[in-house]
Amino acid sequence: KQEVTQIPAALSVPEGENLVLNCSFTDSAIYNLQWFRQDPGKGLTSLLLIQSSQREQTSGRLNASLDKSSGRSTLYIAASQPGDSATYLCAVEARSQGNLIFGKGTKLSVKP
Amino acid sequence: DAGVTQSPTHLIKTRGQHVTLRCSPISGHKSVSWYQQVLGQGPQFIFQYYEKEERGRGNFPDRFSARQFPNYSSELNVNALLLGDSALYLCASTWDIDGNYGYTFGSGTRLTVV
Numbered sequence: 001k002q003e004v005t006q007i008p009a010a011l012s013v014p015e016g017e018n019l020v021l022n023c024s025f026t027d028s029a030i031y032n033l034q035w036f037r038q039d040p041g042k043g044l045t046s047l048l049l050i051q052s053s054q055r056e057q058t059s060g061r062l063n064a065s066l067d068k069s070s071g072r073s074t075l076y077i078a079a080s081q082p083g084d085s086a087t088y089l090c091a092v093e094a095r096s097q098g099n100l101i102f103g104k105g106t107k108l109s110v111k112p
Numbered sequence: 113d114a115g116v117t118q119s120p121t122h123l124i125k126t127r128g129q130h131v132t133l134r135c136s137p138i139s140g141h142k143s144v145s146w147y148q149q150v151l152g153q154g155p156q157f158i159f160q161y162y163e164k165e166e167r168g169r170g171n172f173p174d175r176f177s178a179r180q181f182p183n184y185s186s187e188l189n190v191n192a193l194l195l196g197d198s199a200l201y202l203c204a205s206t207w208d209i210d211g212n213y214g215y216t217f218g219s220g221t222r223l224t225v226v
Contacts (some may be wrong), residue, residue, distance in 0.1 A: 041221035051212050102154030
């Protein structure tokens with residue numbers, strides 16, 4: 001059974017710092033991995049999607065990598081801003097299950 | 113293009129009642145999935161529908177049911193509500209481009225059971 005773990009559960013950094021959020025999954029047989037952002041009480045905003053054949057994706061200050069063999073993904077945020085404060089969720093679509101399996105998220109706080 | 117739309121945005125129900133949540137996928141998307149997110153947790157898969165057929169079901173009791181209509185919109189029904197059903201219910205539609213696909217989520221329906 002696929003399980004997704006995100007570390008750390010919470011992170012507080014000063015504005016301008018570069019940071020890395022981690023995601024690990026137990027079964028490497030995945031279709032894709034997707035990173036989402038969630039603001040308090042709101043829905044999910046897709047940030048980056050990495051297909052199983054890809055190694056990384058970039059969008060603006062965000063870069064996500066995927067290493068299927070080790071079951072790991074990282075989300076790198078450059079030059080963090082207070083507006084980046086949110087919960088970041090990692091989800092994989094496992095070939096065995098055909099639906100998204102989420103981690104519990106990392107709650108990021110960027111202090112001005 | 114409108115995104116995934118969900119209604120209502122908020123809902124308060126009493127234990128034992130029934131609730132219907134609605135979702136319209138992005139135009140052209142034929143697959144809809146439902147997820148439940150309780151406070152402090154990641155979303156949990158409830159159902160997936162494609163072309164009006166159920167394609168998957170998560171580990172939820174039979175009180176939860178869903179259907180998809182010919183226009184690909186969907187309803188999630190929950191009977192005999194329990195306090196533990198209080199959560200954010202998220203709907204997602206699936207896009208598929210050249211064999212690659214991903215999910216786009218709506219803003220959710222916040223259900224409070226009292």
